[in-house]
Amino acid sequence: MSANTFKYPQPPFTQAIALSGDRTGSKGMFQFAGFAWIYDTKAILVQGDVQSLKTPPEWRQLSRLVNLAHRLRKPIILWNLPVVHIAMEQRKTSLANTQAIQNTELALLKLPHPVISVFDESYDGADPSLGRIWNDGVVIVGSWDTQIPESGKIKIIQQPTEITSAILDLLRRARAIPTSELIANRSTSLYIFAKTEAEFSSKLPSR
Numbered sequence: 001m002s003a004n005t006f007k008y009p010q011p012p013f014t015q016a017i018a019l020s021g022d023r024t025g026s027k028g029m030f031q032f033a034g035f036a037w038i039y040d041t042k043a044i045l046v047q048g049d050v051q052s053l054k055t056p057p058e059w060r061q062l063s064r065l066v067n068l069a070h071r072l073r074k075p076i077i078l079w080n081l082p083v084v085h086i087a088m089e090q091r092k093t094s095l096a097n098t099q100a101i102q103n104t105e106l107a108l109l110k111l112p113h114p115v116i117s118v119f120d121e122s123y124d125g126a127d128p129s130l131g132r133i134w135n136d137g138v139v140i141v142g143s144w145d146t147q148i149p150e151s152g153k154i155k156i157i158q159q160p161t162e163i164t165s166a167i168l169d170l171l172r173r174a175r176a177i178p179t180s181e182l183i184a185n186r187s188t189s190l191y192i193f194a195k196t197e198a199e200f201s202s203k204l205p206s207r
Contacts, residue, residue, distance in 0.1 A: 011160070011163070011164070012038050012164035012167065013036040013037060013038060013045065014037050014038065014039055015036070015037040016032070016034060016036040016037070017034050017035040017036075018032060018033065019033055019034040019035070019065070019068075029048075029051075029052060029054075029055075029058060030046055030048045030052055030058070030061070030081075031048055031049070032046070032047040032079075033045070033047070033065060036077070038167060038168065041168065041171065043069075043075045043076060043077050043116075043171075044065050044066075044069040044072075044074055044075070044077070045076075045077045045079060046062060046065055046077070046078050046079065046081060047079035047080060048079070048080060048081040049080050049081070049123075049125070050082060050085070050124075050125035050126070052081060052086070053083065053086045053087075053090065054086070054090060055097070056096040056099075056100040059097065059100035059101055059103070059104050060100050060103075060104075062104050063100070063104040066104065066108055066111055069111060069113060070107070070110075070111055070113070073113060074113060075113050075114040075115065075116060076113070076114075076115050076116070077116050077117075077118060077167065078116070078117045078118070078135070079117075079120070080118070080120060080125075081117070082119075082125050082128065082130060083104075083108070083117075083134055084126075084130045084133050084134060085125065085126035085127075085130055087101050087104075087105065105134070108186070109134070109183065109186050109190070110183060111183075112179040112182065112183070114136045114137065114171050114174035114175060115134060115135045115136050115137075115186075116135060116136065116137045116138070116167055116170050117132075117134075117135045117137070117139070118138075118139045118141075118163060118167065119138070119139070119140050119141065120141045120142075120160060120163070121141045121142045121160060123141075123142075128140050129154060130193075132153055132154060132189060133189045133190055134189075134190075135153075135186075136153070136170070136177070136182060136185070136186075137153055137154075137155070137167075137170030137171070137173065137174055138153065138154045138155070138170075139155050139157065139163060139166045139170065140155070140156050140157070141159070141160060141162075141163065142158070152173065153170075155169070
């Protein structure tokens with residue numbers, strides 16, 4: 001991946017280095033992907049929307065960024081990127097997509113460092129609480145609080161100015177959890193989600 005240093009325009013990030021794929025067709029259509037700092041806290045940031053992760057190159061780029069976070073021992077922040085919802089829609093579109101999605105999910109599952117999702121006031125997509133499946137913390141800005149119960153893993157805030165403290169607090173909590181437990185919690189969330197989906201599908205009328 002090649003690097004491009006620039007000042008990230010959106011708080012809470014104070015500095016960023018964008019990373020782009022070096023191989024033809026390997027760059028995903030993200031709004032931003034690379035390193036980002038919240039003061040002295042460095043993370044891998046991937047910002048997108050519900051239109052992201054529609055092709056194998058995008059999934060492969062996300063997988064490479066997760067693996068980079070693993071090697072550099074950094075957390076990863078997924079911004080307005082409903083990975084679970086998009087994976088559900090895209091998994092059966094092609095064999096190449098299915099393989100790329102599975103590789104990315106495995107990388108997220110085994111990442112020994114915190115994964116945090118942020119859904120800000122501009123997010124307009126699937127239920128952001130689904131983000132808790134692959135994440136160790138979720139920050140939600142806005143009126144979703146009427147549908148989603150706040151917990152130690154989900155922080156519901158009303159103002160964008162609260163995002164910085166919410167992210168840092170979730171990172172602090174996640175870092176205090178042993179790696180084996182962090183991964184086990186993700187596995188449990190995935191198992192419960194898959195079981196719920198299977199039960200729901202079994203109740204649908206057959207065609």
